[in-house]
Amino acid sequence: MKGNRTRWLAAGIGGAAIATAAGFTGWQIAERPAVASVSPAADSSVPTSAPSITVNLEHVDRLRDLRVRVDGQDRTAAVRAARDRLMVPTEGLDDGVHTVDVEFRTSNLVRRRVREQWEFTVDTQAPSLSARSPMDGKISSRKAVKFTGRAEPGSTVSVSWGNGRSTSGTATEAGAYALTARLPEGRVATTVAARDAAGNATRTTTRVLVDTIAPKITLDRVSPAAVVTDTSSPRITGLVVKDNPGELTFGASVNGAKVLEVSGASALPPPDQDLIEASAVTAPLEVDGRRFSVSVGELPQGLNRIKVWAKDPAGNVASATTKVLVNSSEEFGSQDMRLGARGTDAKQLNERLKDAKVLKGATPATFGPRTQQALVRYQKRFKLPQTGAFDTRTRNAMVxxxxxxxxxxxxxxxxxxxxxxxxxxxxxxxxxxxxxxxxxxxxxxxxxxxxxxxxxxxxxxxxxxxxxxxxxxxxxxxxxxxxxxxxxxxxxxxxxxxxxxxxxxxxxxxxxxxxxxxxxxxxxxxxx
Missing domain, CATH: 2.40.440.10 (L,D-transpeptidase catalytic domain-like)
Known part of the structure; x- marks a missing residue:
């Protein structure tokens, strides 16, 4: 029995020793020293020629035989050590790739030697940036404005405006970029920036006027019963409800044909000239404050549909339409005529159409639908444009x-x-x-x-x-x-x-x- 107890005791002591050794080994493994992180990080870029190299350690109690090399040169003497951290100052590094090699020994039985080697890039040059559109001062009729240009390949290009609003993208391998920014209404100062991997940035500012709202105009009302008898060249008057008339372009069409396009600025009197003097000579467009009048040329006798439009610098267009009935001439053949014309000249036109055997039935006294149909037949006979109006070519043929x-x-x-x-x-x-x-x-x-x-x-x-x-x-x-x-x-x-x-x-x-x-x-x- 005594021998057995001795064997049991020895076995117990041996087992405890083994357990203790196993526990110590596990602790040494768990607490093995290592480099936790470095700065500049591996494969990163920095925008300075004098970056401070930092090595963060973990589980390192006693550090021996430290050696630090930068680009192969020993920098150990320059190392400043703090708790779990090594700092290596540098200066005068050229742009390009640099290598750091850190090596030291510890008392850890599992990992007695630690070595970390990595590379980073110094880049002190700002990236290239050439903005192409929009041009500075661009006027856009859409809120979605496209920004295009060229920048350093791979750089991050951003467009920012207002209170921190921005959009970004990456320049292609060829250096092209295209971004769409949704800008607010009004004058907007935008900044286009190209930022490389090192953090260097190049910026340019572009001012954009976003105007998506068309101007508003009204024409003075013409009574449906009103007939213009004193002239065949009446002026059409109206009001610009919003926008500055001097910044608009005005235009007009008569019966679908364009007759006028003129800038509002051209109608403004010089600063040292009174408006009365400026208006003494009848012009295609006259502006007085927000009121305007346009000349639409000589109108055909009859009912004319006149459209006046105003376009702002962004290209937004507002228009208004009116109808004018002209009966200013009684001499047949001296004026064009169209549907609605009345008087002696209209009656003579119907008589001429009757003589030409293109007007059927009784002879009307005015230019009505039957006159229009007869004119089309007349124009077809003489190979004229079939307008149904007594226009210049038809007038020359008939008169x-x-x-x-x-x-x-x-x-x-x-x-x-x-x-x-x-x-x-x-x-x-x-x-x-x-x-x-x-x-x-x-x-x-x-x-x-x-x-x-x-x-x-x-x-x-x-x-x-x-x-x-x-x-x-x-x-x-x-x-x-x-x-x-x-x-x-x-x-x-x-x-x-x-x-x-x-x-x-x-x-x-x-x-x-x-x-x-x-x-x-x-x-x-x-x-x-």
Whole structure:
């Protein structure tokens, strides 16, 4: 029994020793020394040439045989040690990759030697940045504004504005970036920044005006029953409710055709000029405070749809529409006409359409839907644009044109594509030939007085009043050829000869007949 007890005691003591040794070993493993972290971190970048290298330790009680090398150079003597921390100051490091090697010994039985080696990069150069859009001062009609440009490849590019609002992205390998920032309404100062891995940054500021709200305009109300009788070129007036008129562009269209586009700034008087003086000459656009008036040109007789618009610098457009009924002329053929026209000229138009056999039924007194349909048939017959309006091309075809042939001493009135009237005339003599070319009728007079022209042949002559013996007879049809016209003559014997001072003479009854067919603006073609 005694021997067994001895063996049991020895076994117990041995087991305890083994357990103690195992526990100590486990503690040594758990508490083995190590480098917890380093700064600058491995593979990181720093923006300074004098970074402080820091090594944070754990489970290191007694440190022996310390050696620190930076880029292979021993820096152990410069190490400053604190609790669980080693600090190595540096200076003058070049831009590029640098290597740190830290090695030391400890009393730990499991890990007696510790070594840590890593690399970091010094980068003191700011990244490149070239902003392309938007340009400084850009005016955008959308809140979503796209920022584009080039920056250092891989750099982080950000756009910031307002109270800390921003958006960011990464420049591509080719260096391109594109970011969309949703900016607030109004003038916004934005900063575009490119930041590299080291933290170096390059910035540029761009000012953007975001304007997504269109201006507002109103036109002065025109009564549906109102008829403009004093002019065929009325001005359209209105009010700019918001925005500065001087910063807007104004435009207008008549019956769908654009007739005007002008900047508001051009209508403002110079600072040293009174508004009354500035408005003395009628301009396409006139501005007085927030009120404006625009000239839309000569309107056709009848009902016209006029659209006026205003565009702000961002491109936002506001428009307003009105209708104007014009009945300012009674002379058929002198003005364009459209649906709604009334008066003698409208009645004569219907009569002409009736004569041309394109108007069916009774002859209307005004320009109504039947007139419009008849005009389309007339235009189709003569291969004209089928507008349904008595426009310039239709008017020229229907009213006609005068063709003078000098060699045959004839004047023909061409109407509806055929010779409507033909007359014998006298033309200019060899000393005073009738000019050839294309002209227009610009003047019509009944019983005209004759005034001597500024020409050598008329030197010393005085005016001759209307009546027998007047060289112009009873009618004068002036053309745009200087001092040249068609007129009557009491010298009937001269008709058919080259006897005038350049004008075209006619028998008095015939010129009186022609006079009734002629309208201002009628083409006059004179050929040899």
């Amino acid at each position: 006609g044109r005068i063709v003078v042939t000098i060699s045959t001493r004839t004047l023909r009135l061409i109407r509806d594509g055929r010779v409507f009237k033909q007359y014998k005339i006298a033309v200019g003599s060899s000393a005073h030939p009738t000019p050839t070319g294309s002209y227009q009728v610009i003047d019509k007079q009944v019983d005209p007085a004759w005034f001597p022209p500024d020409s050598p042949w008329a030197e010393g002559l005085g005016p001759i009043p209307a009546g027998p013996g007047n060289p112009l007879g009873t009618r004068w049809i002036g053309t745009s050829a200087p001092a040249i016209g068609i007129h009557g003559t009491y010298a009937d014997y001269s008709i058919g000869t080259a006897a005038s001072h350049g004008c075209m003479r006619m028998h008095i009854p015939e010129v009186e007949q022609l006079y009734e067919y002629v309208v201002l603006g009628m083409p006059v073609v004179i050929k040899s």
